[in-house]
Amino acid sequence: xxxxxxxxxxxxxxxxxxxxxxxxxxxxPTLNPPGRHYREICDYLAERLLAEGFEVxxxxxxxxxxxxxxxxxxxxxxxxxxxxxxxCVHFNSHHDVVEVGHGWTRxxxxxxxxxxxxxxxxxxxxxxGLAASVIAAEALITACPDYAGxxxxxxxxxxxxxxxxxxxxxxxxxxxxxxxxxHVIIPEPLHKDQICLGHRGVxxxxxxxxxRIAHGSMPFLGDSAVRHMGAVLAEMxxxxxxxxxxxxxxxxxxxxxxxxxxxxxxxxxxxxxEQDPGYTGLPAPCVPDRCRIIIDRRFLIEEQxxxxxxxxxxxxxRVKARRANFTYEIRxxxxxxxxxxxxxxxxxxxTAAAIAAVLGREAAYVVSPGTYDQKHIDRIxxxxxxxxxxxxxxxxxxxxxxxxxxxxxEDSAKVMALVLAELLGK
Ligand SMILES: [Zn+2]
Numbered sequence: 001x002x003x004x005x006x007x008x009x010x011x012x013x014x015x016x017x018x019x020x021x022x023x024x025x026x027x028x029p030t031l032n033p034p035g036r037h038y039r040e041i042c043d044y045l046a047e048r049l050l051a052e053g054f055e056v057x058x059x060x061x062x063x064x065x066x067x068x069x070x071x072x073x074x075x076x077x078x079x080x081x082x083x084x085x086x087x088c089v090h091f092n093s094h095h096d097v098v099e100v101g102h103g104w105t106r107x108x109x110x111x112x113x114x115x116x117x118x119x120x121x122x123x124x125x126x127x128x129g130l131a132a133s134v135i136a137a138e139a140l141i142t143a144c145p146d147y148a149g150x151x152x153x154x155x156x157x158x159x160x161x162x163x164x165x166x167x168x169x170x171x172x173x174x175x176x177x178x179x180x181x182x183h184v185i186i187p188e189p190l191h192k193d194q195i196c197l198g199h200r201g202v203x204x205x206x207x208x209x210x211x212r213i214a215h216g217s218m219p220f221l222g223d224s225a226v227r228h229m230g231a232v233l234a235e236m237x238x239x240x241x242x243x244x245x246x247x248x249x250x251x252x253x254x255x256x257x258x259x260x261x262x263x264x265x266x267x268x269x270x271x272x273x274e275q276d277p278g279y280t281g282l283p284a285p286c287v288p289d290r291c292r293i294i295i296d297r298r299f300l301i302e303e304q305x306x307x308x309x310x311x312x313x314x315x316x317x318r319v320k321a322r323r324a325n326f327t328y329e330i331r332x333x334x335x336x337x338x339x340x341x342x343x344x345x346x347x348x349x350x351t352a353a354a355i356a357a358v359l360g361r362e363a364a365y366v367v368s369p370g371t372y373d374q375k376h377i378d379r380i381x382x383x384x385x386x387x388x389x390x391x392x393x394x395x396x397x398x399x400x401x402x403x404x405x406x407x408x409x410e411d412s413a414k415v416m417a418l419v420l421a422e423l424l425g426k
Contacts, residue, residue, distance in 0.1 A: 003143060003144055003421050003425055004357065004418065004421070006143040006144075007139055007140065007143045007144075007414065007417045007418060007421060008414060009143075010138075010139035010140075010142050010143045010417070011135065011136070011139045011410060011413050011414045011417060012410075014135050014138065014139060014413075015406075015410060017135065018131055018132070018135045018406070018409055018410060018413065019113070019118065019406060021048075021131040021134060021135065022111070022118055022123070022127060022128055022131040022404065022409065023111035023113075023118060024044065024111075025041065025044075025095075025122070025127040025130060025131060026109060026110075026111040026118065026120035026121070026122055026123055026127055027109055027110070027111050027120075028040050028041045028044065029097070029108075029109045029121070030095050030096050030097055030122070031096075031097060031098075031099060031100075031121075032096035032097065032098065032157075032158060032160050032161055033066070033099075033161060034066070034070075034071045035066055035071040035072075035073060035096065035157065035158065035165070036071065038071075038072065038073065038074040038095065038096070038157055039058075039072065039074045041076075041095045041155065042058050042074045042075065042076035042095070042155060043058075045076050045078070045095075045134070045153075045155050046058060046076055046078070048134070049078040049080075049134070049153060050078075052080065052137075052138055052141065053080055053141070054078035054079060054080040054151075054153070055078065055079050055080070055081075056076065056077070056078045057076070057077050057078075058074055058075070058076055059074070059075045059076075059077060059169075059170065059173075060072050060073060060074050060075070061073035061074075061075065061157065061158075061164070061165035061166065061169035064158070064164050064165035064168075064169050065158075065161075065162070065164045065165065066158060066161065066164075066165055067165055073157045073158060073165030073166070073169070074157060075154065075155065075156045075157055075165075075166055075169070075170060076095075076154060076155045076156075077152065077153075077154045077170065077175065078152065078153045078154070079150055079151070079152045080137075080141070080150060080151050080152075081149075081150050082146070082147040082148045082149050082150055082151075082424060083145075083146045083147070083148070084146070084148045084149075085148065085149065086147075086148025086149025086150075086424055087148070087149045087150075087182040087183060087423055087424065088149050088150040088151070088152055088180065088181045088182055088183070089149070089150075089151055089152070089182070089183045089184075089185070089347075089419070089420055089423050089424060090151075090152040090153075090154065090176070090181045090183065090184045090185070091130075091133035091136075091137070091151075091152070091153045091154070091184075091185050091186075091187060091416070092154045092156060092167060092184060092185070092186050092373060092377070093126050093127075093129055093130035093133060093153075093154070093155055093156070093186070093187050094126060094155070094156050094157070094158070094159030094160065094163070094166060094167075094373065095127075095130070095155040095156065095157065096157055096158055096159060096160050096161075096166075097121045097122030097125070097127075097160070098121070098125075098160050098398050100121050100400075101398075101400060102400065103400035103401070104400045104401055105400075105401055106119045106120070106401055107120075108120055108121040109121065111123075113406075116405050116406045116407050117403040117404065117405055117406070118403060118404050118406065119401060119402065119403045120402065120403075121402060122402070123392075123402050123403050123404040124189040124391075124392030124393060124394075124396045124397055124402050124403065124404045125188070125189050125392065125396075125397035125398065125402070126187060126188050126189055126390060126392065127404075128189070128390075128391055128392055128404030128408075128409050129187025129188060129189060129390030129391055129392060129409075129412070130155060130187060131409065132187060132390065132391055132409045132410075132412045132413040132416060133153060133185070133187050133390075133413070133416055134153060135409075135413045136413040136414075136415075136416035136417040136420065137151050137153060137416075137417075137420065139413070139417045140417045140420040140421060140424075140425070143417070143421075144420075144421060144424075144425045147420070147421075147424040147425055148424050148425075148426070149182075149423075149424045151420065151424070152181060154170070154175075156170065156373070159372060159373050162334075163372075163373045163375075163376055166373065167373040167376040167377060168373075168376040168380060171376045171377060171380035171381035172380055175381070176376075176377045176380070176381030176382075176383050177381060177382065177383070178381075178382060178383050181381075181383060182346075182383075182385060183346060183347040183350075183385050183386075183423055184347070184374075184377055184383060184385065184386040184387075185347065185351070185386075185387055185388075185389050185390075185416065185419070186372065186373060186374060186377075186386070186387070186388040186389070186390070187388070187389060187390030187391070187412070187416070188368075188372055188388040188390050188392075188394075189390055189391065189392025189393060189394050189396070189397055189404075190366065190368070190388050190389060190390060190392075190394060191391070191392070191393065191394070191408075192355075192359065192390075192391050192408050192411045192412040192415065193355055193359050193361060193363060193364060194254075194363065194364045194365070194366050194389075195348055195351050195352060195355070195363050195364070195365050195366070195387050195388075195389055196366050196367065196368055196387060196388035196389065197251075197252075197340050197341045197343070197348065197365055197366070197367055197387060198251070198301075198338065198339040198340035198341055198367050198368070198374060198378075199336075199338065199339060199367060199368040199369070199370060199371045199372060199374060199375070200249075200251070200253060200258070200298045200299060200300060200301075200338050200367065200368070200369060200370075200371070201298065201299040201300070201301075201303070201305065201308075201335070201336055201337050201338035201371075202296070202297070202298055202299075202334065202335060202336040202370075202371055203295075203297045203299065203305060203308055203309065203332070203334075203335045204266075204294065204295065204296050204297075204332075204333040204334040204335070205294070205295055205297075205309075205312070205330055205331060205332050205333055206292055206293070206294050206295075206330070206331045206333055207229075207232065207292065207293050207294075207295065207312075207316070207328060207329070207330050207331075208225075208290060208291065208292045208328060208329045208331070209225045209226075209228035209229045209232065209290075209291045209292075209326070209327070209328050210225055210228075210289065210290060210327045210328065210329075211223040211224050211225030211226075211227075211228060211287060211288055211289045211290065211291070212287065212289055213286055213287055213288075213289040214286070214287045215285060215286070215287075216284075216285025216286055216287060217285060219287050221287075222286075222287030222289070223287065223289075223325055224287050224288055225270055225271075225288045225289055225290050225291040226270040226271060226288045226291045228291065228319075228323065228326055228328075229268070229270060229291040229293065231319050231322070231323055231326075232293075232315070232316065232319055232328075233265070233293075235315055235318060235319050236263075236265075236315065239315065239318075240263065240311065240312070240315055241263065243311070244260065244261040244262060244263055245260060246260075247260055247261040247300060247302075247303065248260050248300075249300035249301065249302055250301075250302070251300060251301055251338070251340055251367040252364075252365050252366050252367050253366070253367045253368070253369055254366045254367070254368075254369070254394075255369070258298070258369035260300075261297070261298065261299055261300055261303065261308075262297070262298045262369075263295060263296070263297045263298075264295070264296040265293055265294070265295055265296075266293075266294040266295065266296045267292075267293065267294045268291070268292070268293045269291070269292050269293075270288045270290065270291030270292070271286065271288030271289075271290075271291070272284065272286060272288070294333070295312070297312075298369065298370075299338065300338060301338040301339075301340055303338075305335060305337065309330075309332075312330065313330060316328050316330065336371045336375045337375070337378075337379065339374055339375060339378040339379075340367060341384055341385065341386055341387055342384070343365060345384065345385045345387075346385060346423065347385050347386065347387055347419070347423070348365075348387055350418075350419045350422040350423055351363065351387060351389050351415065351419050353418075353422065354414075354415040354416075354418035354419050354422065355415055357418060358411055358414045358415050358418065359411065359415075368388065372388060374386050374387075374388060389412070389415070389416075390412055391404060391405065391408035391409045391411070391412040392404050392405075392408065393405075
């Protein structure tokens with residue numbers, strides 16, 4: 001039998017195992033925040049991969065944001081050497097899931113099966129992808145025991161809250177250094193026929209306008225920070241939002257609406273703090289002396305972050321020139337550079353060929369509107385040969401009644417195993 005046929009056979013033979021593995025992973029409720037059951041899911045995977053001949057390390061991200069003795073940030077990294085020198089292919093999945101939220105009609109941690117679907121929080125984002133990568137590696141090991149190089153599988157913490165206790169920590173330790181790992185696939189739910197090359201950039205900032213408190217019956221004795229902020233928002237509507245719609249990108253971002261610069265005003269707070277829901281009293285009459293907004297600006301590979309920031313500071317200066325007593329501060333909260341892997345990179349070419357072989361259609365190339373752990377692999381790990389590829393429908397992520405398709409997992413496991421065969425099997 002040809003290697004490709006042996007792989008197809010091995011994946012098909014593991015269908016029940018793939019389902020059971022996915023169910024087991026969903027049933028460990030690795031909720032983040034606060035970061036529950038991380039050790040349990042790492043131990044579960046470690047036991048399985050040790051039995052497959054992997055060397056396994058459990059690594060706690062000591063002192064990373066969120067790490068504590070109550071909620072330790074555990075990560076699992078497994079590596080299985082081949083029989084001869086060659087490249088290392090690394091599958092990286094995050095093991096944390098977001099809160100359950102409202103609107104479920106199923107048990108979020110029951111992993112119920114109906115038809116071709118397995119339901120549960122994290123089913124698509126991304127325990128189904130993690131399970132597919134484990135099955136792909138195991139199938140390749142059986143079908144091609146004399147593979148070259150090494151296979152690595154990691155399950156990492158905290159992707160949903162920035163990845164600092166997960167991939168960022170491991171990358172800072174050199175775990176994604178180009179001399180150790182040459183190809184990275186992140187099985188996020190981007191759909192089994194799409195290759196995600198990277199993501200847009202992010203700048204989060206807090207803008208604060210200042211005022212002066214006074215009695216609300218005599219507002220002329222004070223200075224309203226909320227009215228100042230109103231002028232800022234009006235200026236954004238007038239000049240900034242129209243400007244952003246003119247900035248288009250050559251990045252193949254999905255959905256289409258994100259193929260330009262965007263800005264979200266994440267929150268606005270001014271004046272008296274909101275009272276607890278049980279409070280039955282009235283507000284006190286005061287002129288608000290402080291107003292804050294948080295902005296979430298997503299930028300393109302064609303833009304420089306300095307330009308992005310100076311658009312906003314120029315806007316604030318325009319408002320200042322028109323308003324008496326207008327003072328403000330801008331505080332940077334968070335920034336991520338955009339990243340996009342070259343279409344000619346080896347991991348991209350191998351994955352595109354495997355998608356064509358398994359699904360009989362051309363792979364689509366996409367870029368994610370939001371960031372994921374590729375940012376750390378690129379910036380800290382200095383590794384460019386990295387993509388996101390995995391089963392699942394992105395729109396289901398973080399939704400109630402999240403599910404993963406069993407056939408989709410099986411197909412993408414085949415694709416991943418063929419990528420391993422292409423990169424390590426010769
Ligand atoms: Zn995810």
